[in-house]
Amino acid sequence: MKKILIATNNKGKAKDFESLFGPYGFEVQTLNDLEQDIDVEETGVTFEENAVLKAETVSKLLGIMVIADDSGLEIDKLQGAPGVYSARYAGEAKNDEANIDKVLSELQGVPEEERAARFRCVLAVAGPGIETVTFSGSCEGTILEERRGSNGFGYDPIFYSPEKGRAMAELSPQEKGQISHRGAALRQLEARLPQLLDALGGQQ
Ligand SMILES: O=P(O)(O)OP(=O)(O)OP(=O)(O)OC[C@H]1O[C@@H](n2cnc3c(O)ncnc32)[C@H](O)[C@@H]1O
Numbered sequence: 001m002k003k004i005l006i007a008t009n010n011k012g013k014a015k016d017f018e019s020l021f022g023p024y025g026f027e028v029q030t031l032n033d034l035e036q037d038i039d040v041e042e043t044g045v046t047f048e049e050n051a052v053l054k055a056e057t058v059s060k061l062l063g064i065m066v067i068a069d070d071s072g073l074e075i076d077k078l079q080g081a082p083g084v085y086s087a088r089y090a091g092e093a094k095n096d097e098a099n100i101d102k103v104l105s106e107l108q109g110v111p112e113e114e115r116a117a118r119f120r121c122v123l124a125v126a127g128p129g130i131e132t133v134t135f136s137g138s139c140e141g142t143i144l145e146e147r148r149g150s151n152g153f154g155y156d157p158i159f160y161s162p163e164k165g166r167a168m169a170e171l172s173p174q175e176k177g178q179i180s181h182r183g184a185a186l187r188q189l190e191a192r193l194p195q196l197l198d199a200l201g202g203q204q
């Protein structure tokens, strides 16, 4: 089976990518599958900068083509926070539950019509001999007052999708892929698939 390396340490993202790449016949591998520990410091101030940083650093280190994902949640009432700090919003320990608790307490008492938010995702593809390319996607919704559902990862239990009429964590992986920021970014990437898959398939 053809393999594609996603430059991420996040197991939740890895599952999203498995359901998104599966139909193309690709086995998804992540940094967790490698023997060496790789954790790229995210010094960028935009999703795009961080996605490119992760993709290019890992690609150069391993000498192969990789895809990196930088993503996060923007809440209007919090002036776009947690944004690029989504993973470490409640501290460097990167704790999904603590991050959710922090958002819920900051939005306590805020009425539903003022709880608009969106997930954003930028994918960067970097590899030897190719110019790095990026693709982005977003997904509009609102922040719930309490957790709902147990699928997905990160902020999924408190993100309500009006399109699906359910919380993101109440959706199957396939349903999430239809409306998610990651699914949207991957569909952008798909437009370049003929070129990229050739290179990806050829490398393994
Ligand atoms: O950098 P890598 O190793 O890929 O893993 P990470 O978890 O640090 O990933 P990011 O730096 O891109 O931070 C993204 C955070 O945004 C949140 N997030 C992104 N996509 C999400 C999704 O589909 N559902 C829920 N939360 C999401 C979640 O808290 C992530 O930890």
Ligand SMILES: [Mg+2]
Pocket: 042, 087
């Ligand atoms: Mg990160």
